[in-house]
Amino acid sequence: MTAKSRRANAAPQTRRPKAASRPRAAEAKREFPDERRQVLISEPARLFGSKGYENTSMRDIAAAVGILPGSLYHHFPSKGDLFIAVYSFAVSQSMDAVKAAVASRVEPWGRLEAACIAHMQGLLDKNRFAAVLVSHLSVDSLPEQVVILRDRYEAVFKELIAELQLPAGIDQRIFRLGLLGSMNWAITWYRPGGETPASIARKLLNAVRRG
Amino acid sequence: MTAKSRRANAAPQTRRPKAASRPRAAEAKREFPDERRQVLISEPARLFGSKGYENTSMRDIAAAVGILPGSLYHHFPSKGDLFIAVYSFAVSQSMDAVKAAVASRVEPWGRLEAACIAHMQGLLDKNRFAAVLVSHLSVDSLPEQVVILRDRYEAVFKELIAELQLPAGIDQRIFRLGLLGSMNWAITWYRPGGETPASIARKLLNAVRRG
DNA sequence: TCGCCAAACAAACGGTTGTTTGGTAGTTGA
DNA sequence: TCAACTACCAAACAACCGTTTGTTTGGCGA
Numbered sequence A, B: 001m002t003a004k005s006r007r008a009n010a011a012p013q014t015r016r017p018k019a020a021s022r023p024r025a026a027e028a029k030r031e032f033p034d035e036r037r038q039v040l041i042s043e044p045a046r047l048f049g050s051k052g053y054e055n056t057s058m059r060d061i062a063a064a065v066g067i068l069p070g071s072l073y074h075h076f077p078s079k080g081d082l083f084i085a086v087y088s089f090a091v092s093q094s095m096d097a098v099k100a101a102v103a104s105r106v107e108p109w110g111r112l113e114a115a116c117i118a119h120m121q122g123l124l125d126k127n128r129f130a131a132v133l134v135s136h137l138s139v140d141s142l143p144e145q146v147v148i149l150r151d152r153y154e155a156v157f158k159e160l161i162a163e164l165q166l167p168a169g170i171d172q173r174i175f176r177l178g179l180l181g182s183m184n185w186a187i188t189w190y191r192p193g194g195e196t197p198a199s200i201a202r203k204l205l206n207a208v209r210r211g
Numbered sequence C: 001t002c003g004c005c006a007a008a009c010a011a012a013c014g015g016t017t018g019t020t021t022g023g024t025a026g027t028t029g030a
Numbered sequence D: 001t002c003a004a005c006t007a008c009c010a011a012a013c014a015a016c017c018g019t020t021t022g023t024t025t026g027g028c029g030a
Helices: A033-051 A058-065 A069-074 A079-103 A108-124 A144-162 A172-188 A197-208 B033-051 B058-065 B069-074 B079-103 B108-124 B144-162 B172-188 B197-208
Strands: none
Touching (some): A033 A058, A058 A069, A079 A108, A108 A144, A108 A172, A108 A197, A172 A197, A172 B172, A197 B172, A197 B197, B033 B058, B033 B079, B058 B069, B079 B108, B079 B144, B108 B172, B172 B197
């Protein structure tokens, strides 16, 4: 961020007020604006995820969306707010995928395995909608809202690990951070075509499995 | 990189030719130029490690060194070459620390633990000379020379893991990448003042320990 | 038909980026 | 003594950055 972000108040991604009055008039004449909105989120998500935040310019995003750079500011007040919107979308997408995968399993280690597979697939598979979640790594000074969303996502894993009934000698917090780190770091060495993300997830979990 | 790096040929960090003729004339009159060289490496290392490559400008580096921006180009042909020099320095520093720590232990798991502690301390402790090793994460297109250095460093862990005689069901490559990932990722959540890097390293290794 | 408004265009703004150029002290080797 | 060289300064360069401004377009409700 350029340390010069005016008007950083209010909830950013809560655009589209009076949303209830809009879809009433939609009679299949045109695509709904939500479809446009999705392009305005998924394209920067793809760019942020593959090139990183700093290496993705507003001009890059505008070109990918098919718009002029200045027009982006009709939808988002700043690049930072756009990133938060993208990050928020990625968190909810990935959290839905993880929860759905977990729901089909019953034993604790099986549930955690399903969560890890879903996490890795969102990170490394075709569309890679979750890659943006690990694209910052600025180490310091990432927006507070991003931290909140990240913690909310990791809380899902926190619960799954609590179910494991690990021995008392194991620190559950370090266990969680280590497991997530080993998965997230895979984005630095994973190459498509080789081992599948699901297989990698299973092997990473097997390394810490016991019993 | 800005995708427009001219003159990217030849070995970059192999500056200082005829280095053997220099220390002969040094009669304690002034500090050796090697001392200056160290500042020219350690300061950008500190900046790259804490703010990342993209967020560190040549003007930032020049100010930290105590020089004008253009003068940096007397020592390094480009920012990318400076990064490679810094990265190379960090790899050799960290590799020395790891090898020294390993030498004092005999049993395989103890040797790996010593290596992990040394790795984490270089990453997270006061000067954090190894933080630059994980400061890129550009996912794609990092210079080939950096990849070579990184692989050479990780080969140390590869040997230590081979000594462990892990069960046949454990993939040693994934085990190594997972362990290193769990440690490297700690730079995103570690805060000084709490648990020590050595303690974190021990706990992360304990999670995958067996026997 | 009128007024409104979201959405986009067209063109610039000031500032920062990595980098280049030309000159200049100070030391060094012959 | 003098040429050569190292290390640096001072000033600029073009390119790109995020962002702003003013205007145009097209569709919808009243």
